[in-house]
Amino acid sequence: MNSRRLAGGTPTGAMIWEIWGRHKVDFLWQGVALAASACFVYWKMHGASKNFGELLGLASFCCFLVAYLHLLVCFSYLEFDARRVQPGFPGRLLLKPVSTARLVLVPMLFGGAVVVTVFALWTGLVLPHLSALNVASLLWISTVLLSLFWWLQALEWSLPWLKARSVILLLVVVIHLLVLVLPQLPADISSAWQWGILTALLASAVPTAWMGLTLMRQGRWEGPARLALLGSRLRPARVRGGCPPFGSAFGAQFWLEWRRQGWVLPGVWAVLALLVVPLQLVGFKWGGVDDPSPAAIWGLMLGLPLVLSVVWGHALAKFDLFQPMNELPGYIAVRPLTNGGFVVAKLAMALVASVFTWLVTAVAVGLCLALVGAGTLFSPAGLVTPLGPVAYLTGCAPMALLLVLWTWKNLVAGMGAGLTGRPWIIKLFPVWRLTVVFGLGALVIAARTYVNFQAALVGWLTVILSVCLAAKLVVALAAFAWGLRRHAITARAIGWIAGGWLIGGLFVAAYADRVCHMIQRPDLWLWLALGGFLILPLADLALAPLALAWNRHR
Amino acid sequence: MQLRISVQDGAPIYQQIVEQVKYLVAAGRLKPGDDVPPIRALAEQLRINPNTVARAYLELERAGIVSMRQGFGTTVAQVKAPLPRREKLRLLAEPAEVLLTNAHHLNVSLEDVITLLRERDAAMQPESTQ
Amino acid sequence: MKFPSPSSAEAVIAVSGLSRQFGAKRALNDVSLFVSRGSVLGLVGENGAGKTTLIKHLLGSLRAQAGSVRVFGLDPVRDPVGVLGRVGYLSERRDLPGWMRVDEFMRYTQAFYPGWDPPYAAQLLAQFQLDPAQKIKTLSQGQQAKIGLLTALAYRPELLILDEPSSGLDPVVRRDILEAIIRLVAEEGRTVLFSSHLLDEVERVADHVIMLQQGRVVLNGRTEEVRGEHISAVLAFAEPQAQAPVLAGAHAISGFGSEWRVLFGGSHGELGAAAASMGARVVEERTPTLDEILVARAGGKGS
Numbered sequence: 010m011n012s013r014r015l016a017g018g019t020p021t022g023a024m025i026w027e028i029w030g031r032h033k034v035d036f037l038w039q040g041v042a043l044a045a046s047a048c049f050v051y052w053k054m055h056g057a058s059k060n061f062g063e064l065l066g067l068a069s070f071c072c073f074l075v076a077y078l079h080l081l082v083c084f085s086y087l088e089f090d091a092r093r094v095q096p097g098f099p100g101r102l103l104l105k106p107v108s109t110a111r112l113v114l115v116p117m118l119f120g121g122a123v124v125v126t127v128f129a130l131w132t133g134l135v136l137p138h139l140s141a142l143n144v145a146s147l148l149w150i151s152t153v154l155l156s157l158f159w160w161l162q163a164l165e166w167s168l169p170w171l172k173a174r175s176v177i178l179l180l181v182v183v184i185h186l187l188v189l190v191l192p193q194l195p196a197d198i199s200s201a202w203q204w205g206i207l208t209a210l211l212a213s214a215v216p217t218a219w220m221g222l223t224l225m226r227q228g229r230w231e232g233p234a235r236l237a238l239l240g241s242r243l244r245p246a247r248v249r250g251g252c253p254p255f256g257s258a259f260g261a262q263f264w265l266e267w268r269r270q271g272w273v274l275p276g277v278w279a280v281l282a283l284l285v286v287p288l289q290l291v292g293f294k295w296g297g298v299d300d301p302s303p304a305a306i307w308g309l310m311l312g313l314p315l316v317l318s319v320v321w322g323h324a325l326a327k328f329d330l331f332q333p334m335n336e337l338p339g340y341i342a343v344r345p346l347t348n349g350g351f352v353v354a355k356l357a358m359a360l361v362a363s364v365f366t367w368l369v370t371a372v373a374v375g376l377c378l379a380l381v382g383a384g385t386l387f388s389p390a391g392l393v394t395p396l397g398p399v400a401y402l403t404g405c406a407p408m409a410l411l412l413v414l415w416t417w418k419n420l421v422a423g424m425g426a427g428l429t430g431r432p433w434i435i436k437l438f439p440v441w442r443l444t445v446v447f448g449l450g451a452l453v454i455a456a457r458t459y460v461n462f463q464a465a466l467v468g469w470l471t472v473i474l475s476v477c478l479a480a481k482l483v484v485a486l487a488a489f490a491w492g493l494r495r496h497a498i499t500a501r502a503i504g505w506i507a508g509g510w511l512i513g514g515l516f517v518a519a520y521a522d523r524v525c526h527m528i529q530r531p532d533l534w535l536w537l538a539l540g541g542f543l544i545l546p547l548a549d550l551a552l553a554p555l556a557l558a559w560n561r562h563r
Numbered sequence: 564m565q566l567r568i569s570v571q572d573g574a575p576i577y578q579q580i581v582e583q584v585k586y587l588v589a590a591g592r593l594k595p596g597d598d599v600p601p602i603r604a605l606a607e608q609l610r611i612n613p614n615t616v617a618r619a620y621l622e623l624e625r626a627g628i629v630s631m632r633q634g635f636g637t638t639v640a641q642v643k644a645p646l647p648r649r650e651k652l653r654l655l656a657e658p659a660e661v662l663l664t665n666a667h668h669l670n671v672s673l674e675d676v677i678t679l680l681r682e683r684d685a686a687m688q689p690e691s692t693q
Numbered sequence: 694m695k696f697p698s699p700s701s702a703e704a705v706i707a708v709s710g711l712s713r714q715f716g717a718k719r720a721l722n723d724v725s726l727f728v729s730r731g732s733v734l735g736l737v738g739e740n741g742a743g744k745t746t747l748i749k750h751l752l753g754s755l756r757a758q759a760g761s762v763r764v765f766g767l768d769p770v771r772d773p774v775g776v777l778g779r780v781g782y783l784s785e786r787r788d789l790p791g792w793m794r795v796d797e798f799m800r801y802t803q804a805f806y807p808g809w810d811p812p813y814a815a816q817l818l819a820q821f822q823l824d825p826a827q828k829i830k831t832l833s834q835g836q837q838a839k840i841g842l843l844t845a846l847a848y849r850p851e852l853l854i855l856d857e858p859s860s861g862l863d864p865v866v867r868r869d870i871l872e873a874i875i876r877l878v879a880e881e882g883r884t885v886l887f888s889s890h891l892l893d894e895v896e897r898v899a900d901h902v903i904m905l906q907q908g909r910v911v912l913n914g915r916t917e918e919v920r921g922e923h924i925s926a927v928l929a930f931a932e933p934q935a936q937a938p939v940l941a942g943a944h945a946i947s948g949f950g951s952e953w954r955v956l957f958g959g960s961h962g963e964l965g966a967a968a969a970s971m972g973a974r975v976v977e978e979r980t981p982t983l984d985e986i987l988v989a990r991a992g993g994k995g996s
Contacts, residue, residue, distance in 0.1 A: 252796075254803050261804030269792075329790070339788025343752055344805045345778035496772045562756050562770045570893040573980035575917035603879040610871045611897040612733055613879045668976065 020107045024115045032083040039083075042076035043131065045069075050138045060454060068447070073131055080127060084120035085162050098166040103226050113219045117162060121155050128154060150189065152207055157185040159214035166221050176280075183285055185210075187292070258346050262354035265341075269329050271358040274321050274420070275365035278314055282373035290380045300381045310374045311412065314366050318419035323439065325355060325420055326427020335430040335560075342561055348554035349498025352428075353505055356421055356550065363416040367409060407520050414513055414545070422546050425553040430560035474539040481548045488551035498554045510547040517541030564593065564600060568609050576611055580619035581626075588628055590687055599629055703766075705730050705852055705884045706751060710760030713746055713908075720746045722908040723760070728886060728901070730851075733878055735899030735916070736888035737983065739991050742905040744888040745785055748856050751886075752782060764852065778806065781845030785856040787837050791830030795823055795840055799847070806848035814847035821869065835866035842870055846877060853877060855887035859894065867891070871898065892983040896920075904987060911990055916983075924957045924964055925981035928973040940967055945989035956981055956989035 029036070049069035053062040088099040102112060132147050160181050188206060255261040286309070293300060327334050328341055341351070426438035456463040485507075492498035521537035566583045568576055587593040599605075602620060606613035623629045666676050706728040713721040721743045728734045736744050749755040750762050753769030753776065762769060769776040790798060799818075803809045818825065821839040823832075829840065838858065845853065853874070859867045871894060877883050878898075889895050895902060895916075902919050904912035912919050923944075930938070933950040940946060942963060946955045953973075957964045961978070968975050981989075 252800060254800055256804075258805045261801045265801060329792075338790065339784050339786070340790055342754060343777055343780075343782050343784075344802075345774045345776075346805060347774055496774060561773070562753050568897070570896045571982055575920070576897065577917075603876075606875050606879060607872055609897075610868065610875060612900060613875065614732075614900055668978075 020105070020111060021115050024102075024112075025119055028084065028086065028116070028119070035079060035083050039076040039080055042072045043127075046072040046076070046131070047135055050135050054138055060458070064450070064454070069135065073135070077127065077131075081124060081158060081161075084116070084123060085158070085165060086116040086120065087165055098222060098225065100225075103222070109219060109222050109226060113215065113222055117159055117215060117218065120162070121158060124158050125151050125155055149203075149207075152211070153185055153189045156188075156207060156210045156214060157182065159211065159218070160185070163214050163218035163221060166218055166225075179277075179280060183288075187289075258344070259350060259354060259357075262344075262346060262351060263357050265328075266354050266358035267361065270325065270327070271362045273330070274314075274318060274362045275369055277321075278317060278366050279369045279373075281313070282310065282369055283376065286373070287376055287380055290377060294380075303378060303381065306377050306381065307374065310370055310377070314370060314416060315412075315419060318363070318366070318416045322420040322423055323427070325359060326424050334427050334435050335432055337430060337557075337560055347497060347499055347502070348557040348561065349492060349502035351557060352424070352498075352550065352553045353502045355424060356506070356509075359420040360413075360417050363413045363420065366416060367413050371409075407516075407523075410516065411520060414516070418544065418546060422549055425549050425556040428553055428556040428560060470536055471539070474536065474543060478539055478543055481543065484548040485551040488548065488555060492551070492554050492558075495555075495558065497558045502554075506550050507547065510542075510545050510550075513545045514538075514542040517545070564605075566605075566609060568611060577615045577619040577622065580616065581622045584619070584623055585626070585628060703730055704728065704763075705765060706734075706886065707763040707766075708747070708750070708760070711747070711750060711757055711762060712759040713743075713750070713755065714758060719908050721750075724905070724908070724910050725760075726903055726910065726913065728884060730882055730884055731878075732900045733885045733898055734887075734901045734903060735895035736886065736903050736905065737890075737892060737895055737987055738888075738905035739987075743908040744905055745856055746908075747905070748854055748886075748888065751854060752777065752780065779851045781848070781850035781853045783838070783841045783845050783855045783858055785860065787841050789829050789837055789841060792828065794826055794828050795832075796825035798829060798840065799825075799844060802844040802847075808850075809848040813849070814843065817843045817847060817873070835862045838862055838866065838870065842873060846873060849877075849880070849883075851883060853883065853885045853887075855885070857888055857890065859889060859891050867894070874898065892987060896983050902983065904990065906990060912986070920980050920983065920986070922958060923981050923986050924959070924961065925979050925985060926955055926957060926964060926968075926975050927977040928953050928955055928968050928971075929976045930971070930973045938971055938973075940971060942967055944986075945992075952976075956985060 046069040049065045049072070053065040053069070086099070087097065098112075128151050129147075132151075136147075161178070164178055164181060188210070255264065290300070324330075324334070328338055332338065423438060423442065426434050429435070452466075456466050489498065489503050489507075493500065493503070518534075518538035518541055521541065522534055525531050525534045525537065564584075564587065566580060568579055570576070572579060574582070584593070584599070593599075599620075600608070602613050602616045606616045609616075620629065620631060624631050662676065666673075704727045706726065708727075709725045711721055711724045712719070724743070724747060726734075736747065738744050746755065750757060751764055751769060753773045756770050764776045765779060767775045793801065795818075799814060803811075803814075821836075821843060823836060823840060823843070829837065832840065838861075842855075842858065845855075855874070858870050858874070862870070874885060874887070875898065878885055885898075887895075887899075899916055901914065902912065902916050903910060904919075914922070927948075928940075930951045930953065934953070937946050937948075938953060940955055940957070942959045943955045943957050946953055948954050957967070959967075964978075965975060
């Protein structure tokens with residue numbers, strides 16, 4: 010098909026056609042996800058039982074969320090600039106004989122229109138069946154969404170010299186979240202100002218984007234000269250020649266992993282836990298809203314890092330935040346280090362990141378509890394745990410270790426898939442994981458509803474778990490043996506991985522033993538111990554060096 | 564010792580070096596006992612492969628122009644060449660053939676070639692004798 | 694310094710019968726080459742002839758689909774550490790971590806090679822005039838090539854593989870790089886394999902030349918021998934020729950009327966016989982440069 014005909018022969022048409030052309034396959038998948046979302050709701054409406062219906066509702070919402078976020082990313086019109094190693098406005102478009110206003114308005118208006126339309130369609134057709142939400146608040150939400158979308162575009166395009174880009178982006182997201190909850194606050198404070206604030210945000214997004222693109226077009230990549238000078242004066246003098254060389258290749262690779270990725274999880278969590286949540290609590294106090302209970306705070310603080318680690322773990326297979334996952338950077342691929350060595354460096358980085366994350370959590374919990382007025386971590390209110398204060402005294406430190414282990418497991422479990430570097434595996438792996446999760450969930454629901462099934466399951470559980478564990482061990486041994494033969498992993502690395510798994514499993518088993526005694530259900534112990542050994546990754550990590558070898562030697 | 568290497572030239576690089584060194588010795592710019600640069604230094608200076616320089620030096624040693632001593636670099640040998648006359652004429656036979664082939668192609672007579680040889684020989688004599 | 698003969702020296706690189714296909718396209722077709730210790734091999738060919746693909750096979754980045762690849766007697770896919778620890782590599786696209794500073798990159802690379810020579814690295818740093826505190830993404834192309842070469846040379850590798858080391862660089866930087874390579878070659882036992890479009894560099898520095906064309910080896914031999922196997926001659930025909938005459942053994946022929954320049958693959962005698970059979974005589978003969986040979990064999994017009 011003649012592209013010129015398709016684009017109508019105008020620059021606007023060409024820009025719109027380019028967005029379509031680049032993301033054809035993505036749009037297809039988003040369409041499928043949205044259709045699935047609608048189908049789930051239809052199924053729920055017509056003849057699903059209550060519990061199953063809730064699950065369907067949740068599935069429908071998840072599909073929509075994933076598809077919608079992906080849509081936002083596609084329409085933000087970003088391209089990765091290899092020279093500056095950052096995403097931004099496609100540089101080649103700045104050289105075309107098109108006015109800056111058109112360059113700004115076409116993606117923003119077109120993108121904004123599509124984003125709002127899809128949202129409106131979904132909320133109009135699907136959402137009423139999931140939960141009741143009045144129209145006025147929907148209008149509010151969609152306008153806030155539009156403002157957020159425009160501001161994200163404006164920030165990503167402009168100011169390529171902005172060093173603290175991620176922090177500012179996060180601030181913008183936080184501001185929009187706060188604006189979103191404005192209608193919920195007591196009427197006398199906010200209603201007069203609501204729409205005013207939102208209109209101001211919307212109105213200032215477009216000029217900011219326009220200004221940013223103009224600066225780029227004028228070649229002022231480094232920002233205002235005075236600002237750059239000020240920045241160079243403020244920056245402390247560089248330390249020259251002070252760093253001793255790394256002791257080993259492992260040390261160097263660990264340093265690289267930490268510098269590039271390790272700090273992301275603790276850093277993002279620190280911002281959320283030490284900044285956003287306390288600010289929200291302060292806001293609640295100021296707004297006169299009831300404080301959340303300490304139990305809620307504990308739940309949030311303990312649950313959110315785990316969720317974040319699952320999300321972040323997907324990207325851990327990369328060697329650089331900004332590179333797509335399929336590529337092994339050249340300067341890493343030619344280093345004389347075994348694939349197992351690269352994997353072990355990543356594992357070590359994940360462990361250190363987990364430890365830091367939970368240290369941040371400890372501080373954050375103390376801060377939040379103090380803000381809420383429930384005393385500190387060690388006061389009576391802070392001792393509210395699901396199992397009572399006695400458990401707190403005997404289980405605190407091992408509990409923390411357990412959480413660290415769990416976070417680490419979330420981070421590294423999916424690494425092998427990403428390391429293969431094959432796009433189809435990388436795309437299919439989350440689908441596989443979701444299938445497993447839904448499958449297990451369905452199993453649990455079935456067990457709760459059908460008593461016979463539950464009895465049978467309970468009878469066979471030990472055998473099932475043992476068989477799974479045996480299979481895991483067989484796969485791991487085979488993978489290690491093959492890796493040794495192919496020089497993909499050293500015996501030392503195998504020792505670390507297998508030893509770590511064993512120690513972790515034993516720790517979980519011991520902790521489970523203590524917990525079982527405490528709750529007086531000693532029959533659960535075997536299942537918990539076997540489950541611990543099963544959940545901790547061994548076969549995954551044994552296959553990871555082979556996956557990397559498959560990527561490194563194509 | 565200043566040499567010029569041309570890649571465009573038909574002759575292999577080592578041969579160009581050999582020819583130029585022979586010329587320098589014949590023209591008196593390199594006297595017996597002078598030091599010729601070590602292989603590595605000349606290779607870096609001309610930006611060519613050290614093996615090529617080594618090969619050139621080997622040829623020059625075989626022709627009796629330089630003598631290589633381990634650890635002392637290379638030096639120009641004494642003028643009295645140890646080669647017998649028969650050997651020297653054999654070495655000159657090939658360049659002579661090339662000269663005569665070119666002369667034949669250009670339709671230049673033998674007498675003109677001899678005149679040319681006399682002129683070039685006169686130009687090559689050291690300044691002191693002119 | 695000795696001239697390594699094929700039988701006496703061990704083969705540092707031994708590729709035999711290598712073939713590689715990317716989908717429908719044949720990138721390498723039955724390629725064989727042997728590089729002995731201490732020699733310099735120049736790999737030449739047009740863009741897309743398969744040079745980078747061949748080099749990637751030597752590093753283990755690509756698996757041999759047919760045939761075998763051995764570097765230092767080891768398979769780079771089965772034993773990457775054994776091979777890569779003794780190889781210094783500079784890639785065509787430089788492949789450098791833009792976010793690292795120069796001194797950080799040197800420190801990172803140093804950890805992988807026990808043979809890293811810090812005084813030599815410092816000397817190279819001073820000679821290349823690189824600022825250790827600068828981020829690699831802010832360096833110019835020439836400086837990036839220099840830092841790439843520095844981190845490949847500093848541990849004195851036994852084998853140096855360079856993919857287009859001088860591409861996109863100004864003559865001053867090219868001179869520096871060539872000098873650094875020659876200094877490495879002058880040390881005992883170091884082998885160099887480099888691919889380049891700058892054929893006068895290849896002629897100066899390479900002992901052996903291999904020319905790839907559409908994935909096949911079309912020329913393989915010592916530099917002067919390869920040149921010596923070709924003749925660039927001018928043929929004078931009795932009558933003006935209306936179109937380009939077809940001469941057996943000629944790779945390229947160009948000209949007008951009764952005088953035609955031809956790039957001939959063969960000896961002086963064969964040329965004379967071929968010319969005579971066409972009714973022409975040879976008026977001028979010289980040895981062509983590698984440049985002319987490459988262009989002629991690639992299908993361009995001989996000059």
